[in-house]
């Protein structure tokens with residue numbers, strides 16, 4: 078070091094500086110290495126990085142309105158969003174409407190505005206038909222064509238739509254509404270769905286992760302500690318579902334869990350359903366399982382004793398009532414006994430039609446179905462990292478702990494378990510991140526309340542065609558995952574994670 | 578030095594057999610009594626069942642047959658964690674997620690000792706193995722020798738009366754191994770604990786032990802103190818396993834008192850101490866230690882002609898390989914002193930030995 082500084086840079090025998098020489102020597106090997114990874118790099122860029130970036134940009138940028146309605150856009154962007162819309166704006170709007178109708182692009186522009194203010198689609202198309210015959214004053218003419226043109230919030234909504242670079246979608250993904258005057262407010266109550274959905278997605282992912290851990294840990298332990306032959310056999314059993322199509326496995330769960338499915342048949346046959354039912358009646362806290370069984374209990378009661386049961390049901394607190402009970406009580410108080418009993422008969426017929434007649438549980442097409450099927454599908458992702466970590470823990474540690482006086486439990490808990498933490502971390506991260514973006518299983522077996530955020534993204538991609546909102550929802554999901562990753566790194570440490 | 582009996586017997590194996598697979602007996606009829614405060618080494622080749630014996634004693638394997646007693650009480654049905662036996666494992670088995678201090682405190686914590694007491698005991702045992710400053714290190718931050726000391730300290734810290742060690746020095750280099758041998762021996766003496774030590778290094782066994790049990794094939798071949806084992810091996814396996822040894826095959830042709838007359842396969846007849854050679858007519862194997870050969874002395878009792886094949890200069894002595902009675906792997910250690918004339922390769926010289934130094938053992 079001191080040599081180099083006092084006599085200038087080190088050189089090779091032919092006088093070139095050592096550093097440059099070294100770089101020249103390394104360059105060839107670097108080039109070769111790059112050449113080897115270049116195809117993969119190009120592939121990832123082309124099919125992964127670029128499309129995702131482009132799609133993410135859509136979450137902020139939607140130039141539809143600006144493209145098809147340029148004149149009104151210009152004035153709307155200058156407008157402060159608070160004052161009365163001017164005659165000038167109305168004139169520009171009419172001109173744009175005429176042009177867009179001629180270009181047959183009015184539908185697209187209208188759809189864009191409709192995303193901000195529902196009902197405006199028909200207003201646009203209808204007004205556009207009449208626009209060619211309109212004469213000044215244009216504002217009055219517009220209001221005459223459709224009274225909503227007179228509302229300032231409609232103009233505000235159009236202003237939002239006209240703003241191509243907009244936080245509106247990301248705000249919408251968080252149940253917020255971006256108004257034309259620049260303010261942000263909560264979405265109206267009955268349209269606040271995204272936060273609930275994100276929370277439910279997190280909840281389902283968390284429960285699935287915990288279930289996978291609870292089920293996978295003992296299996297991984299067996300895999301790592303059984304004799305090689307038995308362990309190999311067990312490993313095949315773990316991997317077998319892994320190699321089976323997700324669709325097949327999910328469909329198999331439908332056959333297992335449906336009203337007339339294997340599990341319900343077995344429970345009805347063994348009388349276990351009655352036990353569970355009594356237990357649930359005791360606590361009245363039954364989540365998903367409740368529906369069919371408890372309902373049928375109430376329905377059967379009404380059919381058997383009529384008035385008496387209805388009185389009891391009416392006396393119950395509203396949140397303790399099953400959906401069927403609530404319905405019958407409502408009809409009872411509105412239209413009397415006869416109508417309520419008739420409703421009970423209808424409910425019974427409906428239940429029988431779906432196979433829930435004789436006290437069967439609904440475990441599919443709801444959250445329970447999603448949880449069961451997802452846990453099953455993601456289980457290997459927990460078992461494999463756990464197994465690979467446990468495999469490396471020598472049995473000598475447990476022996477040592479026991480020879481030092483620890484009971485089996487203490488030896489496990491204080492010596493074995495802490496050494497499996499890297500595997501638990503890896504497995505949980507893997508399962509949670511896979512679960513949070515899960516799509517096909519909830520779509521197939523989730524019913525109403527088992528839907529996750531990905532199903533909504535899919536809905537906006539394929540049905541409502543609101544790609545920008547889909548991008549924003551995806552973006553929020555990505556941010557959540559990255560945040561969790563960061564949190565995990567802070568708490569456990571990423572380098573403390575072993576996949577095998 | 579016979580197997581201990583009476584009050585001071587601490588550990589006792591009674592007719593213990595062990596089979597892992599129900600086909601092969603890994604330990605066949607083990608009988609061994611170890612006295613309180615004794616340092617007993619199990620020595621034997623790989624796969625001879627030493628570790629198995631230790632694991633049965635510690636409670637990690639159950640004896641297929643027989644009885645193991647500790648302090649006069651059968652421990653067959655006592656689980657490992659209640660046996661109060663300290664064990665040092667071959668690869669130390671220090672818990673990697675705990676510091677040295679936590680490793681040492683572990684056996685005390687599971688015994689529910691008070692904080693202050695734990696602290697004090699840990700400090701004392703660390704000082705004993707000269708590792709006072711390493712309490713907050715992780716095992717992975719220690720050298721092999723340091724880990725070894727900690728493993729030893731952990732087995733000692735809860736004051737077990739019996740310590741088992743399974744090749745504890747196997748992973749250390751020669752110099753460190755010798756130093757640790759001395760320290761373990763020292764600790765054994767100062768604490769008065771009983772140690773059962775497993776090794777396949779015979780010099781380690783000879784240096785450290787009060788008594789050595791030589792294992793082969795699941796059977797104790799000989800149980801004796803180091804000197805007896807070396808000087809008076811009872812069978813061919815022990816003679817060959819302990820120390821360097823010359824063997825000559827032959828046939829017993831006569832018996833006179835404690836001595837046997839043996840005709841060597843190469844022709845000549847010699848006298849040997851009859852230890853384990855059976856009756857006249859049996860095949861036998863003669864065993865003579867290389868340092869007991871008298872060289873160039875035609876007046877010795879059993880004189881044979883020997884031709885020098887190879888000479889290796891080793892400083893204090895010269896190893897000389899010779900052809901004796903048709904066998905060219907006969908080794909003689911010639912002290913490097915003025916009394917001994919220099920030998921030359923190809924030279925033929927008479928060699929001989931005192932009859933008691935040549936033991937007639939079972940033929941293998």
Ligand SMILES: Nc1ncnc2c1ncn2[C@@H]1O[C@H](COP(=O)(O)OP(=O)(O)OP(=O)(O)O)[C@@H](O)[C@H]1O
Pocket residue numbers: 597598603621622623624625626627628629630777
């Ligand atoms: N868990 C086991 N299952 C089946 N066979 C075993 C088991 N452990 C050891 N053996 C067999 O028992 C025999 C004795 O093994 P052991 O470990 O006691 O030998 P050792 O004397 O300690 O050898 P080394 O010096 O190599 O440690 C060996 O043949 C070994 O293959």
Ligand SMILES: [Mg+2]
Pocket residue numbers: 627628629743
């Ligand atoms: Mg061993």
